[in-house]
Amino acid sequence: MKVFVQRLIDDKVGLFGLIGILLVVLLALLAPLIAPYKPDTMFTEHVLEGPSSQFLFGTDEFGRDIFSRIIYGAQVSLQVGLIAVGIGAIGGLILGLISGYFQGKVDQVIMRVMDVFFAFPDILLALTIIAVLGPNLTNTMIAIGIVFMPVFTRLVRSAVMTVKENEYITNAQAIGVRPSLIIVRHITPNIMAPFIVQITLALSGAILTEAALSFLGLGVQPPNPSWGVMLNDARTYMEFAPWTILFPAVAIVMTIFCFNLLGDSLRDLLDPKLKQ
Amino acid sequence: MKPLLNIENLSINYMTNKKDFNIVKDVNIKIDERMKYGIVGESGSGKSLTSLAIMNLLPEVLKIQEGSIELNTDSTKDLANISKKEMRKVRGREISMIFQEPMTALDPLYTIEYQLLEVLKIHKTYSKKEMYKIGVDMLKKVGIARPDQVMKDYPHQLSGGMRQRVMIAMALICQPKLLIADEPTTALDVTIQAQILDLMNELSDLHNTAILMITHDLGVILETCERVAVMYAGQIVEESTVEKIFEEPAHPYTKGLLSSIRSLGNKSEELYSIPGNVPTPDQYQELGCRFATRCPYAMDQCFNQEPLMYQVQDDHLSKCWLHVEEGRANERSSERTRS
Known part of the structure; x- marks a missing residue:
């Protein structure tokens, strides 16, 4: 573990991503302390003002900072x-473990259902689910979680099938370990590397999907602040008040960029082939 | 006295929705308590499958088609026909297994202590302290110099020979009646090989454990075993004591195997090799002898009718038509005739 942290620090790109993410997390946690105003306070005399010392990034059409x-x-x-990635990852982990370890008919059923999910574009599938459940934050998270589940299921399944071929699994069977314990103790820990990498990559995807859904008016409902909302x-005002669209867009891009950098770097660090 | 392990007419088939063909056929093996038994054969001869069948660890597509695997310990069990739960109690406690690759046979994420004691935790009820003590004692027995240190180590910190010693410790820690060793020395350096074999012999004598040694190396058999079965294409072709097999091999395949070992005496001669390859299961002949296609003595009969196991001399079975020709064939049992 120590070695791993050291290597992550040595890897400048990954470190940059990690710091960026920590910064965003910090901002989110300390929002009431850092933010100069409430997100829904309207300064009616300052509608669509450009960046100034009073309003760092300018104001929007209602005069909000x-x-x-x-x-x-x-x-x-x-x-x-x-939360969305949590739903997708945990669901995918369970399904993938069952599918990959037991194979046979269970595997067939699970994977064919996942194939059906795969057949739809992400946004379209999320839209359909939200259309059924109704648009709000909770349902957005559920929808994104379901959309991400097939990727995790497939990844976990293939990783399980590789790990299962190792002799230490046969050996665990040969000393009489129960299948459920083999899955928990010997298979799950050994597939964590690709799983964690996929989580970081899925996080950026989920944030992007949330922004897209909110942009379409099906995610977070106004006046709650969401980058997508x-x-x-800002769509209507971007020609004469570009700051209204520029800053949220930059926020989205930078956050996703950082998650992707960290994900890429983790993938390299956790690759057993590159371990000395 | 009943033998410890009695395999009778074991046949294993490869079975999917589309295909169904026989892989291992009519295997008969009797292993007495404390006996050291060897199965020798080339890759694909079915020797490993036979051992996996005993452990009930056959891959899903392979099924035991026929036969019984009787284990006589405190009670008598047929391992070919046993519930999964019952089988888990047998594994590690009554029969344990050592694998070929010590490099991959230990889980890289756990310490030796955890993995060594996992067996004990499953089958025995000792306190933590007792278990640790048993573990350390066991590591000492397998010749590990600093057992307390090794208990804390992870598999990647140990050499191949050390890992195989740990595997042996793991296999013997519950004092099983039978130890199956599937090519235990193949992946090791030659110098370590002899040490590991000696160690296994020594410990099996100490713990009264019988050994089933699966190998392609006749040298290993000669060094460790009392009896040996020669397997070819999923069948036992010859079975006897080690001395008889090495001194008076009866089956043409065994003869071929023995003459393909290099000896110091005849350096100049080209090394003998049996022509052709081991047939894959879909190439097995329906009728006749499975070795006929590569056999230098093959006759017409060999392609049409399967030979039986003939008793060529006292306590020496061989499956070849030649013995009938030679007139020294006493049929072992006619009930198993099938053609």
Whole structure:
């Protein structure tokens, strides 16, 4: 573990990503302390003002401080990212473990259902689920979670099938370990590397999907601040008030960029082939 | 006295929705308590499958088609026909197994202590302290110099020979009646090989454990075993004591195997090799002898009718038509005739 942290610190790109993410997390956690205003306070004399010392990132069409809204928006983005990916990852882990370890008919059924999910584009599938459940934050998270589940299921399944071929699994069977314990003790820990990498990559995907859904008006509902909602609101004014769209867009891009950097670097660090 | 392990007419088939063909056929093996028994054969001869069948660890597509695997310990069990739960009690406690690759046979994420004691935790009820003590004692017995240190180590910190010693410790820690060793020395350096074999012999004598040695190396058999079965293409072709097999091999395949060992005496001669390859299961002949296609003595009969196990001399079975020609064939049992 020590070695791993050391290597992550040595890897400048990964470290940059990690620091960026920690910064966003910090912003989200300390939002009430950092943000100069409440996200929904309207300064009616300062509608669509450009960046100034009073309003760092300018104001939107209702005179709300964009800087404060971005900080509060980080809460939504992270919350959606974590919970949605949590749903997808845990669901995918369970299904993938069952599918990969027992194979046979169970595997066939699970994987064919996943194939059906795979057949739809992410956004379209999420839209359909939200259309059924109704648009709000909770349902957005559930929808994104379901959309991400097939990727995790497939990844876990293939990793399980590789790990299962190792002699230490046969050996565990040969000393009389129960199948459920073999899965928990010997298989799950050994597939964690690709799984963790996929989680970081899925986090950025989930944040992006949330922004896209909110942009389409099906995710977070106004007046709650979400980066996607802000983009949607700014659409009409972007020609003469570009700051309204620029800053939320930069926030999305930078956050996802950081998650991707960390994910890439973790993938290299956790690759057993590159271990000395 | 009943033998410890009695395999009778064991046949294993490869079975999927589309295909169904026989892989291992009519295997008969009797192993007495404390006996050291060897199965020798080339890759694909079915020797490993036979051992996996005993452990009930056959891959899903392979099924025991026929036969029984009787284990006589405190009670008599047929391992070919046993519930999964019952089988888990047998594994590690009554029969244990050592694998070929010590490099991959230990879980890289756990310490030796955890893995060594996992067996004990499953089958015995000792306190933590007792278990640790048993573990350390066992590591000492397998010749590990600093057992307390090794208990804390992870598999990647140990050399191949050390890992195989740990595997032996793991296999013997519950004092099983039978130890199956599937090519235990193949992946090791030659110098370590002899040490590991000696160690296994020594410990099996100490713990009264019988050994089933699966190998392709006749040298290993000669060094460790009392009896040996020669397998070819899923069948036992010859079975006897080690001395008889080495001194008076009866089956053409065994003869071929023995003459393909290099000896110091005849350096100049080209090394003998049996022509052709081991047939894959889908190439097995329906009728006749499975070795006929590569046999230098093959006759017409060999392609049409399967030979039986003939008793060529006292306590020496061989499966070849030649013995009938030579007139020294006493049929072992006619009930197993099938053609």
